[in-house]
């Protein structure tokens with residue numbers, strides 16, 4: 244039985260993941276309904292504010308068969324009125340034999356209550372099937388709930404000899420088209436794309452998600468520049484493209500007002516980092532993004548920004564694209580600057596590592612181990 248439970252929960256998790264980029268700041272949730280080891284209905288939470296996974300699955304299910312069934316859900320069913328009525332009530336009304344849940348929901352209005360209500364209504368409940376995988380899938384949601392800060396994804400492209408740019412600062416292009424397309428797809432599902440002013444000045448990037456003609460972005464990310472002295476030009480591509488998506492500039496308290504006003508007039512939002520938070524600008528900005536319930540943030544460099552982020556233990560996930568190019572040079576920039584670590588045992592350690600080839604580039608993906616990073 245346990246093995247079959249894991250199989251069906253695996254399917255529910257697969258379905259849940261289809262909501263990535265569409266459901267945040269809600270969790271990704273999947274549901275499958277099984278009778279006599281046969282799949283009779285399934286559903287997932289597919290967009291923010293939309294019907295929950297259980298509602299979608301139950302609406303596709305014959306009510307007579309539902310009574311004999313086991314319902315697999317990747318997250319504890321909700322027991323409160325949110326944007327939709329409680330899923331627990333729906334389950335109690337249909338009385339499946341058993342409900343199997345991957346993990347309880349730490350969301351304060353739900354936590355544990357959903358489980359208790361099901362049990363009180365004579366439904367068998369099992370919790371914890373594929374819990375680790377469920378936690379991994381919803382790690383950004385869980386982090387936002389517990390720490391009130393978004394999940395931080397670092398991305399960089401480097402040459403085989405570890406350069407982020409040549410000795411003269413040239414970085415167009417390191418990675419190939421396939422790698423760059425991959426980055427655009429990440430941009431299309433996050434809430435914010437963040438860079439340091441060094442990158443904004445050197446590369447004049449747009450930071451929008453440019454996808455294939457048949458692909459639509461899942462959401463429009465705000466583009467954010469850390470720019471203490473407000474050096475970003477109103478003529479930059481970022482500012483000029485404000486109509487394609489919000490542009491936020493995080494400035495220090497003493498940034499020159501004339502440029503601040505020009506950027507405001509051009510439609511940018513200015514975030515003032517107070518003097519006392521100036522040494523922790525990135526932390527301050529992440530907190531602000533968390534207050535807005537932004538779930539995922541993509542840090543695209545440069546070296547100074549990634550250095551301070553790793554120094555502060557602020558990175559959760561890494562996408563690194565390694566190109567088969569060698570530029571050499573003592574002064575070529577490395578991807579992660581900052582103070583760094585003195586000892587190898589202090590290094591940020593990645594786990595769940597996946598490596599794939601994108602033509603001749605290597606795409607390295609991993610998650611920062613919280614105990615080390």
Ligand SMILES: NC(=O)c1ccc[n+]([C@@H]2O[C@H](COP(=O)([O-])OP(=O)(O)OC[C@H]3O[C@@H](n4cnc5c(N)ncnc54)[C@H](OP(=O)(O)O)[C@@H]3O)[C@@H](O)[C@H]2O)c1
Pocket residue numbers: 398399400401407408412413414417438439440441442443445446469470471472523524525543544545546547548549551552576580
């Ligand atoms: N290959 C790649 O994937 C890639 C990606 C990005 C960039 N690059 C290259 O990297 C180079 C730029 O890197 P960089 O290190 O010079 O610039 P950067 O990290 O983009 O920007 C550095 C500046 O941003 C602000 N900043 C960064 N982190 C901050 C923090 N935690 N708190 C407050 N302010 C912060 C500071 O400016 P203020 O003190 O003035 O506020 C800092 O001087 C360019 O050559 C670019 O082409 C390559």
Ligand SMILES: [Zn+2]
Pocket residue numbers: 295296297320321328329330331
């Ligand atoms: Zn629900």
